[in-house]
Amino acid sequence: MNYLFENINARNQGKILKLLESEYLTLPKNVNLFTIISSDSFLGLVRTGKLQIVKNDYSGNRTIVEDLEENAVFGSIITNLNSTEYEVIAKEETKIILIDYNRLYQNDYSKYEYYNEFMKNLLKILTDKIEERNQRIEILTKKTIRNKLLEYFRMLAKKMGTRTLYLPFSFTELADYLAVDRCAMSRELKYMKEEGFIKISSRRITLMY
Amino acid sequence: MNYLFENINARNQGKILKLLESEYLTLPKNVNLFTIISSDSFLGLVRTGKLQIVKNDYSGNRTIVEDLEENAVFGSIITNLNSTEYEVIAKEETKIILIDYNRLYQNDYSKYEYYNEFMKNLLKILTDKIEERNQRIEILTKKTIRNKLLEYFRMLAKKMGTRTLYLPFSFTELADYLAVDRCAMSRELKYMKEEGFIKISSRRITLMY
């Protein structure tokens, strides 16, 4: 994990947040951030609690775009939040910090060495996000549900270094992530089990090939 | 467009490149960068010419991942280049600059104000890349070829501010981008024309709805 304030002590964190005129905010459970603020040109940081970015399609669908835990960074730089389609919902009482994104560019704080550290951390976070997106694209470009599943499992297995992996989310959410029908995915998983490709027990999956 | 050296004069560009111990390289036409260098932990910049990032699938497929023109930035931070699956090919004689990516993090050059400008530019480039990826994901998660096409056309039209748009690439490449079979896409486009949804003349497409 990479944190926005990695290698920056509490005191300098405070200074940075002051320089950037950042705002502290506490979101009560189930409240949408955009009922409190209107701008979306911020860089957000989750101090404590959990957020969820949810998209409401014009056709009425409701999909989870991203789950945000402690230390997660969010905002329009990372996930498109413009338009009224998006909601940022607190899954529990959540404390966040908002930094006006334009401020990051406007001024020159290079004289503060800790600010440079901050920028480097931000850079690392962004490159990780690109990597994450590239992985998802890699998966989404596979043409069958089976190949999407296998590609995804392969990635998880590689990350964990074993043939046994634990899904980081539910099957319903997995289907969303792969952009396939949940039922069709369920059927395909059944076939894969029957053919001996994989073993599944709840969220633990073992690759047999 | 955002350039890595925007608002940085030639002299300071030189200083930055020296600080980062960057390498100048000229790639002859049709040569793969990885036949010349082996590391992939660099940030690349196209000075003149054109590059293409190509992926050779394990099943023998060859797909264009990205086209890089003058001023384009590339490297593993942006597109996964590890593994022998990838090639960076010069489409014509191309001059590039390679910056060891780790150097960006290792040292603290914050005392040089132009370096800070450089970092800000890099940041902007990265956020644009994330935006680009998010757009593609948005498209790829649509479930039918028609909806993928419409989403893509909508985005282009929005960008151009008109109902008439020009495809930035060939139909063959478009099918790759949407991750669908070219023939199936061609058929779907025909239906859409017949139903009066769109008009097509070569790469100019007009939305009729």
Next chain:
DNA sequence: AACTTAATGTTGCAATTGCAACATTATTGA
């Protein structure tokens, strides 16, 4: 515990798609 709500599993069926095979039209390079 009892109830509500969410997640998962199952299946028939129609719609969509990929694939293959081929024809036609553009584009490129010698």
Next chain:
DNA sequence: TCAATAATGTTGCAATTGCAACATTAAGTT
């Protein structure tokens, strides 16, 4: 210019998928 190569267009057909409708199980709430 003209041959070679690449891009585009077309279509039958089988495979894959989404959708709908429902049953079952798990998780959360009071």
